[in-house]
Amino acid sequence: METDKKKFEATNEEIDKAVQKAYKAFLLYRNLSGNLKVNFLEAIAAGIEKARTSLLKTAMQETFLAEARLNGEINRTINQIKLFSELLQKSNWVNAIIDTALPERTPLPKPDIRQMQKAFGAVAVFGASNFPFAFSTAGGDTIAALAAGCTVVYKAHPAHPALSEMVADIIVEAAQKTNMPDGIFSMIQASTVEPATYLIQHPLIKAVAFTGSFKAGKAIYDAAAKREEPIPVYAEMGSTNPVFILPEISEQKSSDIAKALAASNLLSAGQFCTNPGIIISDKSGADNFQKVFSESIIAAAGDSMLSDSIFNSYQHNIKKVSDFNEVSITGKGIQSEKQNAATPYMFNIPAKTFIEKKELHEEIFGPASLHITAGNKDELMKIAESLAGQLTITIWGTENDILNHADLINYLELKAGRIIINGVPTGVEVTHAMMHGGPYPATTDNKFTSVGTTSIYRFTRPVCYQNFADKFLPDELKNDNAINILRMVNGGYTKNKI
Amino acid sequence: METDKKKFEATNEEIDKAVQKAYKAFLLYRNLSGNLKVNFLEAIAAGIEKARTSLLKTAMQETFLAEARLNGEINRTINQIKLFSELLQKSNWVNAIIDTALPERTPLPKPDIRQMQKAFGAVAVFGASNFPFAFSTAGGDTIAALAAGCTVVYKAHPAHPALSEMVADIIVEAAQKTNMPDGIFSMIQASTVEPATYLIQHPLIKAVAFTGSFKAGKAIYDAAAKREEPIPVYAEMGSTNPVFILPEISEQKSSDIAKALAASNLLSAGQFCTNPGIIISDKSGADNFQKVFSESIIAAAGDSMLSDSIFNSYQHNIKKVSDFNEVSITGKGIQSEKQNAATPYMFNIPAKTFIEKKELHEEIFGPASLHITAGNKDELMKIAESLAGQLTITIWGTENDILNHADLINYLELKAGRIIINGVPTGVEVTHAMMHGGPYPATTDNKFTSVGTTSIYRFTRPVCYQNFADKFLPDELKNDNAINILRMVNGGYTKNKI
Numbered sequence: 001m002e003t004d005k006k007k008f009e010a011t012n013e014e015i016d017k018a019v020q021k022a023y024k025a026f027l028l029y030r031n032l033s034g035n036l037k038v039n040f041l042e043a044i045a046a047g048i049e050k051a052r053t054s055l056l057k058t059a060m061q062e063t064f065l066a067e068a069r070l071n072g073e074i075n076r077t078i079n080q081i082k083l084f085s086e087l088l089q090k091s092n093w094v095n096a097i098i099d100t101a102l103p104e105r106t107p108l109p110k111p112d113i114r115q116m117q118k119a120f121g122a123v124a125v126f127g128a129s130n131f132p133f134a135f136s137t138a139g140g141d142t143i144a145a146l147a148a149g150c151t152v153v154y155k156a157h158p159a160h161p162a163l164s165e166m167v168a169d170i171i172v173e174a175a176q177k178t179n180m181p182d183g184i185f186s187m188i189q190a191s192t193v194e195p196a197t198y199l200i201q202h203p204l205i206k207a208v209a210f211t212g213s214f215k216a217g218k219a220i221y222d223a224a225a226k227r228e229e230p231i232p233v234y235a236e237m238g239s240t241n242p243v244f245i246l247p248e249i250s251e252q253k254s255s256d257i258a259k260a261l262a263a264s265n266l267l268s269a270g271q272f273c274t275n276p277g278i279i280i281s282d283k284s285g286a287d288n289f290q291k292v293f294s295e296s297i298i299a300a301a302g303d304s305m306l307s308d309s310i311f312n313s314y315q316h317n318i319k320k321v322s323d324f325n326e327v328s329i330t331g332k333g334i335q336s337e338k339q340n341a342a343t344p345y346m347f348n349i350p351a352k353t354f355i356e357k358k359e360l361h362e363e364i365f366g367p368a369s370l371h372i373t374a375g376n377k378d379e380l381m382k383i384a385e386s387l388a389g390q391l392t393i394t395i396w397g398t399e400n401d402i403l404n405h406a407d408l409i410n411y412l413e414l415k416a417g418r419i420i421i422n423g424v425p426t427g428v429e430v431t432h433a434m435m436h437g438g439p440y441p442a443t444t445d446n447k448f449t450s451v452g453t454t455s456i457y458r459f460t461r462p463v464c465y466q467n468f469a470d471k472f473l474p475d476e477l478k479n480d481n482a483i484n485i486l487r488m489v490n491g492g493y494t495k496n497k498i
Numbered sequence: 499m500e501t502d503k504k505k506f507e508a509t510n511e512e513i514d515k516a517v518q519k520a521y522k523a524f525l526l527y528r529n530l531s532g533n534l535k536v537n538f539l540e541a542i543a544a545g546i547e548k549a550r551t552s553l554l555k556t557a558m559q560e561t562f563l564a565e566a567r568l569n570g571e572i573n574r575t576i577n578q579i580k581l582f583s584e585l586l587q588k589s590n591w592v593n594a595i596i597d598t599a600l601p602e603r604t605p606l607p608k609p610d611i612r613q614m615q616k617a618f619g620a621v622a623v624f625g626a627s628n629f630p631f632a633f634s635t636a637g638g639d640t641i642a643a644l645a646a647g648c649t650v651v652y653k654a655h656p657a658h659p660a661l662s663e664m665v666a667d668i669i670v671e672a673a674q675k676t677n678m679p680d681g682i683f684s685m686i687q688a689s690t691v692e693p694a695t696y697l698i699q700h701p702l703i704k705a706v707a708f709t710g711s712f713k714a715g716k717a718i719y720d721a722a723a724k725r726e727e728p729i730p731v732y733a734e735m736g737s738t739n740p741v742f743i744l745p746e747i748s749e750q751k752s753s754d755i756a757k758a759l760a761a762s763n764l765l766s767a768g769q770f771c772t773n774p775g776i777i778i779s780d781k782s783g784a785d786n787f788q789k790v791f792s793e794s795i796i797a798a799a800g801d802s803m804l805s806d807s808i809f810n811s812y813q814h815n816i817k818k819v820s821d822f823n824e825v826s827i828t829g830k831g832i833q834s835e836k837q838n839a840a841t842p843y844m845f846n847i848p849a850k851t852f853i854e855k856k857e858l859h860e861e862i863f864g865p866a867s868l869h870i871t872a873g874n875k876d877e878l879m880k881i882a883e884s885l886a887g888q889l890t891i892t893i894w895g896t897e898n899d900i901l902n903h904a905d906l907i908n909y910l911e912l913k914a915g916r917i918i919i920n921g922v923p924t925g926v927e928v929t930h931a932m933m934h935g936g937p938y939p940a941t942t943d944n945k946f947t948s949v950g951t952t953s954i955y956r957f958t959r960p961v962c963y964q965n966f967a968d969k970f971l972p973d974e975l976k977n978d979n980a981i982n983i984l985r986m987v988n989g990g991y992t993k994n995k996i
Contacts, residue, residue, distance in 0.1 A: 031908065072605075092991070097931040097952070107570075111921060115931040115952075118911065225723040229887075229938045232945070389727075402970055409970075410529065413616065418962040421970070423609060432989055433595040433613040435962035440727045447730070447959050454595070454613075454960070461945050462952070464916040464933035472900055472907075472919070486991050491930055493590070493984050493991070 008161060010188035012198050015153070021183025022122035022151040023204040028181040030119040030149040034088040036178070037147060041088070043174035044138055045081040048074065048167070055166060059132050062160040064304035064339070069268055070133070077133040080140055080430050084147040087453050093117070095462075096476045096487040100498060111467045114477040117460035119149030121206030124199050126220070127157040127164060128211035129306045130271040136160070137167035137187065140430070140451055141209035141234075148459035150207075151184045155199060157212075158191035159307040197223050200233075207459060210235040211273070211450060214363070214441055221444045234458045235444040236437060238363045239391035239416075240277040240370075241425040244380065244408070245289065246401035247282040249422075254285030255292045257396050261369075262296030264424035269303040269342050270367030271310070273436075274392055274425040277363060278370050280351075280383050286373040293371070294331030294346055301334040302341035305366065311340035314366035318345055321360065321370070326353040330371065342366045351379050355386040381408055389439025389446065390416040392425040415439060417446060506659060508686035510696050513651070519681025520620035520649040521702040526679040528617040528647040532586040534676070535645060539586070541672035542636055543579040546572060546665070553664060557630050560658040562802035562837070567766055568631070575631040578638055578928050582645040585951050591615070593960075594974045594985040598996060609965045612975040615958035617647030619704030622697050624718070625655040625662060626709035627804045628769040634658070635665035635685065638928070638949055639707035639732075646957035648705075649682045653697060655710075656689035657805040695721050698731075707956060708733040709771070709948060712861070712939055719942045732956045733942040734935060736861045737889035737914075738775040738868075739923040742878065742906070743787065744899035745780040747920075752783030753790045755894050759867075760794030762922035767801040767840050768865030769808070771934075772890050772923040775861060776868050778849075778881050784871040791869070792829030792844055799832040800839035803864065809838035812864035816843055819858065819868070824851040828869065840864045849877050853884040879906055887937025887944065888914040890923040913937060915944060 010018075029037075048055065052074055059070045087093050094116040102110035123145050128135035135141070137154060145152050156164035168187035175184050190196055200208055200223045208231065210220050217235030224233045245257060264276050281289050305311040321327055326349065333344030344367040354360055354372050364370075374380045387393075393416040395402070395409055402409065402421070413419060417438035428436050434452030437443040443450075448458045470479050479498040481487065486495055508516075527535075546553065550572055557568045585591050592614040600608035621643050626633035633639065635652060643650050654662035666685035673682050688694055698706055698721045706729065708718050715733030722731045743755060762774050779787050803809040819825055824847065831842030842865040852858055852870050862868075872878045885891075891914040893900070893907055900907065900919070911917060915936030926934050932950030935941040941948075946956045968977050977996040979985065984993055 027909070086989070090989075099927070099929045099931045108925060110927060110929075111918075113927055113929060113931040115933055121912070221728065222723075225720075225728070230719065230723070230942065232943070399967070402967070411525070413961050414619070417960070418964055419966075420609075420964040421966050423965050427606060429597070429608060429611055431597045431608075431611060432986055433597045433611040433962060435613055435960045437960075444728065445730070447955075449960065457945075462915070462933045462935075462947065463911050464931060466916055466918040467921050468917075468919050469897065469900070488930055491584070491588075 008189045009192060010190050010195050012195070015188055015195060015199050015202065018153045018186035018188060019122060019199070019202045019204050022153050022186060025181035025183035026119070026122045026151040029151055029184055034091055037149070038085045038088050039178045040174060040180050041081050041085050041143065041146065043178050044171050045078045047170035047174050048078055048138060051166065051170060055163065058163045058166060059160065062163055063132050063306050065268060073131060073133045076430060077138060080134065081138070081143050083430060083453060084143050084456070087456065088147055091476060091483050091485045093453070093456060094476045096485060098477060098487055098489045098498065100490060113464060113466050114468070114473060115462050115464045116474060116476050117457065118463045120459045120461055122151045122153065122204055123207040123209065123459060124205050125152050125154045126208070126210040126212065127155065129157045129159040129310060132160045132163050135211045137164050138171055140455060141211070142185070144455045145209065145459045146185070148456045150459045153199060153205065154185065154187045155196060156187055156189050158189070161189055164189070193219070200224050201227050203229065205231065207231055208233045209450065209458060213237060217444060233444050234448055234450060236273060236450045237441055237443060238273045238365065239438065239442040240361065240363050241274050241390060241392045241394065242278040242280060242387055243276045243394040243396065245279070245281040245285070246395065246397035246405055247284045248398040248401045249396050250282040250285035250289065252398065254289035258289045258292035259296060260424055262293050264426045265369050266296070266300050266344055266367050267426055269305050271306060271365060272426050274428055276369065276394065276425050278372070280372045280374055280380065282380070283373050283375055290330055290348065290371055297331035297333050297344045297346045300344045300367070302336035302338065302343040304338045305340045305342050308340060310365060311342065314342050314364065317364040318368060321347055321364065324353070324357070324360070326350055333367070344368065346371060351375065351383060355382055361388055377405065380405070381411070384408055384412055384415065387415050389442045391436060391438045391442045392416055392418045392420060394420040394423060394425050396422055417442065417449070506687045507690060508688050508693050510693070513686055513693060513697050514700065516651045516681070516684035516686060517620060517697070517700045517702050520651050520684060523679035523681035524617070524620045524649040527649055527682055532589055535647070536583045536586050537676045538672060538678050539579050539583050539641065539644065541676050542669050543576045545668035545672050546576055546636060549664065549668060553661065556661045556664060557658065560661055561630050561804050563766060571629060571631045574928060575636060578632065579636070579641050581928060581951060582641050582954070585954065586645055589974060589981050589983045591951070591954060592974045594983060596975060596985055596987045596996065598988060611962060611964050612966070612971060613960050613962045614972060614974050615955065616961045618957045618959055620649045620651065620702055621705040621707065621957060622703050623650050623652045624706070624708040624710065625653065627655045627657040627808060630658045630661050633709045635662050636669055638953060639709070640683070642953045643707065643957045644683070646954050648957045651697060651703065652683065652685045653694060654685055654687050656687070659687055691717070698722050699725050701727065703729065705729055705957060706731045707948065711735060715942060731942050732946055732948060734771060734948045735939055735941060736771045736863065737936065737940040738859065738861050739772050739888060739890045739892065740776040740778060740885060741774045741892040741894065743777070743779040743783070744893065744895035744903055745782045746896040746899045747894050748780040748783035748787065750896065752787035756787045756790035757794060758922055760791050762924045763867050764794070764798050764842055764865050765924055767803050769804060769863060770924050772926055774867060774892065774923055776870070778870045778872055778878065780878070781871050781873055788828055788846065788869055795829035795831050795842045795844045798842045798865070800834035800836065800841040802836045803838045803840050806838060808863060809840060812840050812862065815862040816866060819845055819862065822851070822855070822858070824848055831865070842866065844869060849873065849881060853880055859886055875903065878903070879909070882906055882910055882913065885913050887940045889934060889936045889940045890914055890916045890918055892918040892921060892923050894920055915940065915947070
């Protein structure tokens with residue numbers, strides 16, 4: 001008997017059909033010019049803009065996120081698409097490297113060798129629950145893959161199936177309007193492990209991008225590693241985003257820092273990968289910091305979380321931490337009658353306990369934070385050493401603090417993809433220099449970001465052309481450099497022709 | 499009771515000590531300037547040059563490779579070191595990306611964000627049997643890792659233990675002379691699975707580089723994927739390097755091509771990862787091609803292989819292919835009395851059989867080649883489709899051939915890291931544009947090369963600095979750009995200061 005849930009589950013046959021189509025589309029799409037790809041991407045952006053009102057309405061119904069927040073996320077999603085369009089128009093991104101021939105070299109002549117980044121294949125993208133636009137159907141992963149010349153089979157997140165269908169329709173319509181090959185983008189709905197595993201292990205899928213929980217991300221990594229042909233998995237699995245507050249600034253500005261971090265912690269019911277979940281304060285201003293932080297928490301009402309399972313998981317984690325003998329609750333927000341409302345929590349943990357108990361290092365997805373007071377420099381370093389890999393680590397410090405803790409800050413680089421001074425980790429800029437990825441378990445591959453233009457390189461590989469006649473080379477590698485891109489030629493960078 | 503073999507096996511305790519030292523050295527070495535690293539690298543090169551005569555003598559005894567070949571390989575090894583020294587001196591390689599702040603932006607100010615490539619950690623390098631210098635102790639993997647700022651625990655290949663000790667001593671001496679941190683490089687000897695696995699799975703090891711057989715490379719990949727913290731594995735596992743000879747050139751130049759490819763196939767007893775093992779010729783000149791190729795094979799005497807196990811494996815593979823009903827031996831070289839001498843072999847296989855039997859697609863490491871005659875364009879494409887991932891694919895063709903087979907050549911890009919026109923795949927140039935890596939099973943990560951300057955990126959990761967005061971940034975990211983490197987600033991490339 002077919003249940004309601006079952007109705008939305010893609011069958012293996014449907015997934016196979018989507019992947020086969022994506023593979024065939026890839027053979028055509030990978031050869032299209034940057035300008036044709038730009039037409040397609042811009043049609044997606046225009047489609048989203050046109051449907052903004054109805055998309056917003058559906059997103060609010062499915063995610064409980066506020067209208068202003070979702071509207072901002074639509075802007076971000078459109079801006080992401082525009083940023084990749086600009087990247088494709090400039091064409092520098094292909095990293096053209098040229099070494100010209102030395103026919104007279106002895107003992108053997110040196111051949112002409114040229115390299116550039118080319119599209120990777122048909123790829124699978126898994127949508128996230130917490131960003132129904134920016135990390136979902138037409139989100140960063142999908143757009144980076146399409147910009148690279150890959151085709152996409154997209155697995156929608158079950159937390160917002162209707163919205164996913166709407167955006168998928170916009171992408172497919174944009175593809176048709178701009179004469180893209182059939183199958184360039186397909187969406188499947190699935191909420192169980194089996195269809196996801198079938199997709200990950202399909203021989204024609206060549207990479208996977210994912211944003212979500214550690215458990216799901218690790219399962220995807222393991223499924224991909226077990227394939228006959230292992231493939232790369234770019235799983236962004238969240239992080240506790242530790243914040244270190246150094247002595248001088250702790251003494252001088254603990255109230256301001258507490259207010260800024262509490263606001264960052266409470267944003268969108270704490271449902272950000274970069275939510276500051278662990279805060280380590282030097283003892284100098286720690287008491288006041290915790291007092292002011294707790295005032296913000298106590299005054300905050302619970303907001304509805306994205307889904308039942310995320311809410312249940314939050315409740316479970318709050319109980320787990322509360323049950324620790326050494327842990328005290330130093331702030332608890334206002335319980336709300338809203339559906340799946342997450343009451344904000346603030347915990348205090350002795351440094352020694354935190355260093356020893358790895359369970360306390362696990363992410364609590366939601367508006368909760370763990371506060372630790374460090375007695376001295378040594379203890380700050382010990383806490384740093386106890387940390388697992390992170391997306392971000394934030395340091396608050398005066399100039400003196402930074403100078404006095406140079407070793408600590410230098411060491412913290414090993415634990416995170418992004419180091420922030422005197423700021424909050426939330427608010428991930430979509431820009432060229434962004435690194436949204438970090439040492440495991442923050443991501444499964446900390447060489448790559450899932451936000452910003454360099455995220456395109458998750459979906460490319462270098463291809464090298466040896467001894468090709470000029471006319472048979474891709475435009476990016478031809479002698480005349482008619483498209484005027486920056487290239488490394490014989491070790492130096494130039495836009496000159498050869 | 500301890501056997502002779504056991505004596506050379508590193509214990510887990512010894513490996514742990516080497517890794518602990520490498521980790522501690524990494525914390526210091528990663529922060530050293532490019533110039534200090536250059537001093538170290540150049541001292542290694544000088545040490546190798548100084549010991550050239552004794553190194554050559556030991557290498558000849560252990561590998562059976564010819565003096566001229568080994569001497570050339572020492573040159574290459576020294577040139578590799580010099581190329582990485584030059585790379586470090588220029589500093590462009592760190593890929594500095596800078597997005598400056600927009601404090602007035604609404605609704606939120608944009609922070610200053612800067613990114614560069616930084617060293618990955620302490621890494622494990624596995625030496626290769628077939629390049630006792632260039633892919634061994636002070637070979638490309640070790641030097642790329644050291645250039646990146648990583649420290650190295652090197653597992654010597656059991657085929658040349660004495661040579662490995664000599665070169666390891668040179669590296670350690672160079673480190674001491676140039677005041678590098680103790681433990682920057684350690685060597686362990688191991689010929690069994692257990693110590694290798696212990697090294698790969700050591701929590702402080704953050705990446706593995708390897709060149710060798712598919713079996714060993716895949717075992718390393720699996721061991722790394724099973725770690726609590728999975729790590730990247732850059733295993734180059736060889737390839738059959740298919741060669742396609744298109745109709746017009748096949749008719750015009752089959753004799754010349756046959757001679758060139760036979761010479762490539764026989765080089766150093768066929769013991770190259772890029773040895774042309776599969777040759778597909780259009781029927782037009784196929785008979786003459788095979789006749790001339792077989793003349794070279796029949797006239798060639800067997801040379802000693804690198805080790806007993808490589809020789810045994812060659813014998814096994816020759817028997818496996820010979821035993822196929824549809825396979826015929828079309829050329830057999832002169833049997834030699836030398837130790838472990840590999841008799842050259844040439845086989846003919848019907849296209850249909852080759853397409854169907856995946857066993858015939860496996861690499862035969864040694865002087866053997868499989869010849870297939872393609873009846874038409876369609877069959878060429880079917881053979882291309884049947885191929886697994888390769889390091890290289892070579893195409894011989896006139897201008898007309900290339901034009902007429904554009905689809906085939908375009909498709910072949912998906913199967914290899916490097917495409918060669920009218921050349922031989924052996925002779926891997928150590929240069930900027932080289933891609934020595936390809937789709938699985940050629941390598942476990944086809945985003946990276948193990949030869950050439952871009953191989954450094956196997957040992958780096960992007961680190962992002964947000965809102966740092968200028969004076970606390972690395973030199974590569976400071977406003978004044980005193981070191982005069984090319985940087986991407988707000989989306990455009992420039993050497994200008996900010």
